[in-house]
Amino acid sequence: MSTLPHPRPAAPADPVSALPTAPGQRHEAVPAGGRSGWRASWRQYGALTKPRVVQLIIFCALIGMVLALPGLPTAAQAQTMALACAGIWLVASAAAAFNCLIEQRIDARMKRTAWRPTANGELSQARALVFSALLGSAGMGLLYLGVNALTAWLTLATFVGYAVIYTVVLKPMTPQNIVIGGASGAMPPVLGWAAMTGDVGPEAITLFLIIFVWTPPHFWALALYRAEDYARAGLPMLPVTHGNAFTRLQILLYTLVLFAATLLPFVQGMSGVLYLSAAVLLSGRFIHYGWRLWRDYSETLARRTFRFSIVHLSLLFAALLADHYLRPWM
Numbered sequence: 479m480s481t482l483p484h485p486r487p488a489a490p491a492d493p494v495s496a497l498p499t500a501p502g503q504r505h506e507a508v509p510a511g512g513r514s515g516w517r518a519s520w521r522q523y524g525a526l527t528k529p530r531v532v533q534l535i536i537f538c539a540l541i542g543m544v545l546a547l548p549g550l551p552t553a554a555q556a557q558t559m560a561l562a563c564a565g566i567w568l569v570a571s572a573a574a575a576f577n578c579l580i581e582q583r584i585d586a587r588m589k590r591t592a593w594r595p596t597a598n599g600e601l602s603q604a605r606a607l608v609f610s611a612l613l614g615s616a617g618m619g620l621l622y623l624g625v626n627a628l629t630a631w632l633t634l635a636t637f638v639g640y641a642v643i644y645t646v647v648l649k650p651m652t653p654q655n656i657v658i659g660g661a662s663g664a665m666p667p668v669l670g671w672a673a674m675t676g677d678v679g680p681e682a683i684t685l686f687l688i689i690f691v692w693t694p695p696h697f698w699a700l701a702l703y704r705a706e707d708y709a710r711a712g713l714p715m716l717p718v719t720h721g722n723a724f725t726r727l728q729i730l731l732y733t734l735v736l737f738a739a740t741l742l743p744f745v746q747g748m749s750g751v752l753y754l755s756a757a758v759l760l761s762g763r764f765i766h767y768g769w770r771l772w773r774d775y776s777e778t779l780a781r782r783t784f785r786f787s788i789v790h791l792s793l794l795f796a797a798l799l800a801d802h803y804l805r806p807w808m
């Protein structure tokens with residue numbers, strides 16, 4: 479919804495040496511091979527996979543699978559579901575690790591991300607690359623051999639969309655980065671649907687649309703209170719290029735569009751009144767956050783709005799699940 483030209487934030491000439499020291503940050507003399515060699519712990523590798531984000535991604539994929547089936551899954555379908563969840567989890571984790579290795583220097587400049595093992599020099603880019611490649615190929619193998627070819631190709635496209643198109647091309651280029659790049663984050667329910675049906679139905683497109691429209695208010699709420707970080711890293715995020723007030727207006731507008739998008743499963747007949755009630759309450763609350771944030775900015779409210787975005791999506795998809803199984807009794 480923002481089409482204005484944007485001034486690019488100026489990146490420091492020698493970004494790494496120009497950094498302020500953040501807690502736990504040890505960027506100043508990162509050896510090319512990293513500090514820990516192959517001894518890096520599981521915790522360090524695990525941190526690269528952005529586990530909490532991927533958890534919600536897998537939950538959304540699982541709901542896509544459940545909604546694609548008319549009733550409870552058979553034993554064979556349950557096995558396909560487990561394989562699909564494992565495969566998507568591995569490829570999504572590989573995408574997150576790839577993002578960390580590409581953004582080693584950017585992450586080192588931002589307080590929020592300076593602790594990451596690639597950013598603070600505990601883990602080298604080479605090791606992160608091997609880790610990402612191993613996870614990604616294991617996941618692709620599982621999906622191709624254990625689920626179906628369509629799911630495997632769509633998951634690969636999602637990986638490329640996030641790890642390459644968003645991370646390498648769009649993120650340093652335009653404040654619309656997360657709007658366009660959000661398409662890859664919105665794919666999980668489509669992947670889930672494809673895993674169970676070998677196809678992409680209109681219902682899956684609706685779930686895609688919901689996450690697609692949810693992403694800008696989710697991310698921009700965080701970007702508002704992390705604007706300094708993004709400016710220091712030289713990334714053209716909306717609050718940096720267009721300011722705090724314009725970003726708040728965009729958040730409010732997106733929450734309004736999101737309200738309409740979350741009604742679609744009911745309009746389409748995919749979900750019933752249980753889901754509809756949850757959607758109206760949750761999306762109404764998100765608009766309320768957007769409205770308050772627009773009227774009167776505070777960092778605390780921006781943080782709350784960001785946290786609420788995660789509650790919103792989690793509960794909305796939980797409501798889709800509950801409605802799917804309880805509808806025959808209602």
Ligand code: HEM
Pocket residue numbers: 530531534535538590644656659660661663664689693696697700788791
């Ligand atoms: C391009 C799209 C997206 C962008 C740019 C984005 C951005 C972010 C950022 C910057 C954070 C903070 C991470 C941190 O501080 O470690 C975050 C957190 C989070 N995001 Fe997103 N996000 C996107 C899509 C998604 C999607 C699709 C989901 C789930 C379906 C999701 C779920 C989460 C969750 C659960 C957290 C909280 C992580 C935690 O508490 O550690 N995000 N997101």
Ligand SMILES: CC(C)=CCC/C(C)=C/CC/C(C)=C/COP(=O)(O)OP(=O)(O)O
Pocket residue numbers: 528531535566569570571573574577581591633634636637640662663665666
């Ligand atoms: C195969 C598959 C399902 C892939 C899913 C891709 C994926 C992990 C999408 C989530 C989006 C995400 C973690 C954005 C974080 O933004 P950012 O990378 O700008 O955040 P950062 O500043 O914390 O690095």
